[in-house]
Amino acid sequence: MRAVVYKGPHQVQVENVPDAKLEHPTDVVVRITSTNICGSDLHMYQGRTDFEEGRIIGHENLGEVVEVGKGVHKVHKGDRVCLPFNIGCGFCKNCEAGKTAFCLEANPGFAGAAYGYAKMGPYSGGQAEYLRVPYADFNCLVLPEDAAEKENDYVMLTDIFPTGWHATELAGMRDGDSVLVWGDGPVGIMAAYSAVLRDARQVMIVGHHADRLKLAEDFGAITINESDVDPQEAIAEHTQGEGADRACECVGYQAHNQDGEEQPNLVMNNLVKAVRPTGAIGVVGLFVPEDPGAASEMNQRGQIAFDMGLFFEKGQRMATGQADVKAYNRQLADLVFHDKAQPSFLLSHELTLDEAPDAYENFDKRAEGWTKVVLKPGKNGG
Amino acid sequence: MRAVVYKGPHQVQVENVPDAKLEHPTDVVVRITSTNICGSDLHMYQGRTDFEEGRIIGHENLGEVVEVGKGVHKVHKGDRVCLPFNIGCGFCKNCEAGKTAFCLEANPGFAGAAYGYAKMGPYSGGQAEYLRVPYADFNCLVLPEDAAEKENDYVMLTDIFPTGWHATELAGMRDGDSVLVWGDGPVGIMAAYSAVLRDARQVMIVGHHADRLKLAEDFGAITINESDVDPQEAIAEHTQGEGADRACECVGYQAHNQDGEEQPNLVMNNLVKAVRPTGAIGVVGLFVPEDPGAASEMNQRGQIAFDMGLFFEKGQRMATGQADVKAYNRQLADLVFHDKAQPSFLLSHELTLDEAPDAYENFDKRAEGWTKVVLKPGKNGG
């Protein structure tokens, strides 16, 4: 089969590789019809992880079941299924608690597994014609009859939409809250979109990409372009000096200051300042325990200079971590089915598998208009 | 009346001062019969705050109502009342949400008020014969008929017991959890005591004071003396390598490393390491936004070098802040009334008001056996 293979820093290539196949009675094999490129794919693409050369990339996958193991109960050949990027077993302590992003079984020795992802186990990615899905009954969300028609909406449930939603959940968001999202990448936009859907009284999003902020403005968010205004002042004004109730960190350790230097604590400390006493911060932007390429020794150790004193004085909270996609994908699929959510608006490019290398290059340099890419492996022989 | 007055770094004095009196129709005046010295009094005693010389200290107060304002509904002359250290108005946004430690009305311009406390408003402390209590209906917990008999238990509800309980609550503790408490000061001991009462499957407490750890051992906690063993190893062993479900930070920015130097991030990073993926940390140890006396510039700004990368990878949470005493004092008083909790075991010294200066000196140097002091203003003319 054809697949997008990682070949080293800033290189991916579409190659012929052995077909995905059943490896355990509880597996299924899925013919991939849609697979997104994710911002976290870029960490691997850039060579900032220990992702092995030769591996297939891709963890935002949707497709049709073509082979079913003998131990599978619910999933049938021909089902169209949406696959959470995290692989859960369904029966470990964390999966049972709904914390499927921290499965203890699928990737022994580490809490969490995923398709085609550094550190997250031996599983191949889905930017390919076929994908092996382990623990299939638990990991396949079988889609309803509008699956084909709304495929570009449903594929957003594999990661990006639940991750944005998770940010609002980690922030403890409740109806009527004032929600601040920092970061206008795909995750930030989905966090803001989630907060609007979830009945925030106001949603503010901070970023510096006019094209992306425009998307947020269109669904009702208040946009704050940090190239134009001082975000802290703007937030104070929008909240009558009170500060936001909730904030979503959607940038992570690769935050850049105005001089264009990486400053990993930049957004976190901005949020501590911008959130009101008793408020909370949900962190879905990536932070890593070791970052050999960082500028300072402290940052290399995965530490940041965090405003703990102010955070404590204000009695704030924060919660972090990758999204437990299964905790949200049923309800989000229900919203899509009933036409209450259309997250596909985020997609700027729909390409063939063969176009993946170009897509990576453009997405990596944040080329104007490249907000989010979906690959269609079956399309045009690609 | 006689009162303990702050006179400058490491000096308190018992002086004659003007009597406490009603200043608003919703006030009452209380004759103080028990008032504890708190670990946070020591921050002021040491001169590490901007607490003004001449002010009366003391925020853990209990006594008998002797005067009642005309706007007071529920509280009557002769009632024995237990007073939360934080002063809440009862009707601001935060008080209504149960966040009485962050009252927006009682101390305009700052979220939070308290008796005799730096930054927390103009209110006098209660290490005195009498105390003015504002918003009396909201702030007085009227005690039941065993108030006198169990006075040393009830006085613990003003701060120290609820603060320990709050640590377990901030950590998201649930029945059956494995709970780690770091710090064997009065707050740490009360956090461990709370976790035992709340049905933890195991409670571990880390410290280096043998006499204090003994108190925790007596109520069923597992004690880890860091002078004797490596705490991380001990925790791993007690949890079969899994890590604790929940942790309570009960030390704060004045944590000392083994060389006796202050290292503000010491306990926080230890907890990130010791808590399992998906676990949570409750922080009640004090951190301050500015600490001019700190060793490094970063610490002076109130920042710590925090292991954000590991914290994120493990999907952990933390919640912080002073205890909202009113959120707990009814239920804790019920537990005392029904003989399910006896927090007075923590008291090592019961002294007169006149003995306060000696008590401060001994408590400040953590003299052996000085775990917790209660002053009895009415006693022996003192």
Add this chain to the structure above:
Amino acid sequence: MRAVVYKGPHQVQVENVPDAKLEHPTDVVVRITSTNICGSDLHMYQGRTDFEEGRIIGHENLGEVVEVGKGVHKVHKGDRVCLPFNIGCGFCKNCEAGKTAFCLEANPGFAGAAYGYAKMGPYSGGQAEYLRVPYADFNCLVLPEDAAEKENDYVMLTDIFPTGWHATELAGMRDGDSVLVWGDGPVGIMAAYSAVLRDARQVMIVGHHADRLKLAEDFGAITINESDVDPQEAIAEHTQGEGADRACECVGYQAHNQDGEEQPNLVMNNLVKAVRPTGAIGVVGLFVPEDPGAASEMNQRGQIAFDMGLFFEKGQRMATGQADVKAYNRQLADLVFHDKAQPSFLLSHELTLDEAPDAYENFDKRAEGWTKVVLKPGKNGG
């Protein structure tokens, strides 16, 4: 002053009565500018309660503060304030727990107090020129600068909008749920409106008033007119045979079957049937402990023949009771302020105080188009 006075079954009259005045230092007096007639006023109007003749009616009140007691802190002369229909003290066990509908202080011997309401204490109603408001700091929601402009929205926060919202909360509603509302009176419509705002995937409302159902259809609810279709069949179809996740009982004991007879268990048992296993029911429709006028002895005792067996087998839940308005009015006011909610669409009639008797008559017979009435005491000398 002029006021709407209850004169006996089916009689109210606008009379001159003594002016409302301060009776306690924590009171304020409010000049009423908007006051709604509520469905529960009709219970008193019909003479089915022990509401005393001569009392002033009206518990959905909004106006301007004209006199302020000496014990009041936050509320000032000239403030425009929205008054929850339930009167809470702010410091009893239930108020502190946010259960202000069950205040233990304001109406000794009964849990709950309200303005001009049978059984709910001695407080006068607000269908009058002036109203005395006790525990004013706690009971007055001071409105922002758009108070006058959006007065008809804000007056809905006194009871009807929070009561509808409360129904969804009692039903344990979460984002993405399928919500069923039974009853198309003002409360049912507000429950459906709340569920739509709160991001239900579908909201179904059952009733038989075409004009009222039209209002619900306009904001996106699925309407089920029981005059035309079998509601159980319609619900099954809309939920693919699964049943609703959540249901709101918005009818109460005066439910009528198709023969026009009162059948108090009608809606409750319909909901048990229509809700899926593990689902929940929020009950805000009124049930009373004694109903001397009921048809059967069982109903006279306040009992209903409830499908407990099916309810248990399905593992359902229910929660009941009057709305704790203060638990919701801040956030709902925020939604109004930020133009996220406009509950005034429910108002069909805006009348003077003098028109109250006519309004009661029409509202009581559910005259077509009489959905909800607001009285404007200051208008045209009325």
Add this chain to the structure above:
Amino acid sequence: MRAVVYKGPHQVQVENVPDAKLEHPTDVVVRITSTNICGSDLHMYQGRTDFEEGRIIGHENLGEVVEVGKGVHKVHKGDRVCLPFNIGCGFCKNCEAGKTAFCLEANPGFAGAAYGYAKMGPYSGGQAEYLRVPYADFNCLVLPEDAAEKENDYVMLTDIFPTGWHATELAGMRDGDSVLVWGDGPVGIMAAYSAVLRDARQVMIVGHHADRLKLAEDFGAITINESDVDPQEAIAEHTQGEGADRACECVGYQAHNQDGEEQPNLVMNNLVKAVRPTGAIGVVGLFVPEDPGAASEMNQRGQIAFDMGLFFEKGQRMATGQADVKAYNRQLADLVFHDKAQPSFLLSHELTLDEAPDAYENFDKRAEGWTKVVLKPGKNGG
């Protein structure tokens, strides 16, 4: 193999039947070493259900894994496993939500499956030498190294202890609450035991079996023998007239009044009366949708004359249903492992399989001292 087989009303017999065997790759076969008789087995024993003659009974099962299907991941031959009485698939909507008592897959057409249980699917019971366990990874709780030593504690986690705990959970119990348990059968005693462990300030248990109440008294509950005192008066006295915060219904539809007649609404209405406004009731006592043998037509339809009026006026809540055992069994096993819970105190009789018929007879007539029976299939050839 030998097994306890239902032969018709009041008849069970130990017979030779075909061995349990693997039927699906995700099954395991367990050699049963402990299996309890449950109060709900008596409903089948009495012939009040449609349980088919010839079926093997028994749903409280523990044993050693002897055969493992090829699709099983975690469970290994030789593991000692504790089996929740409800069978869940682990991947349906309800299982994923933690509502494993209402699994939608294991028993198509009905929400919920169990071993050897009327209406709950085709699964054989475990009062036998061997048992087939479906969806084994999800349903087997693999026990730690003290499994053999504490087998009589761990077997209580199959149903009775989690069911008692569930009652407190359904009642919304929190630390410090006053908890009322009605019913002194095994479930009631476990509910009271759970409430004590969970830090209630007081636990009251109502019943009329002196021997059973003695067990509850021994672990610290307040016992109320309704043969001696008026329960409502006793509860009022113990709660200073306030009423209980929480109540657990542990009797069900077969409640008997003082004349010895079945009165299905007896306990429910008593609880509505005894619980304070805003309180809640957890119902684990069985109610059934149809009861052809009931005295009144209303009761035959599964309805009870419920005090809805008082329930609503007090703003109470209730939650019902069989226990989702998997929601509790990990944490309860942890408590047993760490010696914080010893539920085996409830066992009055430890018998061989051959003694089952006698045991049923005695347990059914509630013979003095027959509180709870565990059968040991491997023992003495029985």
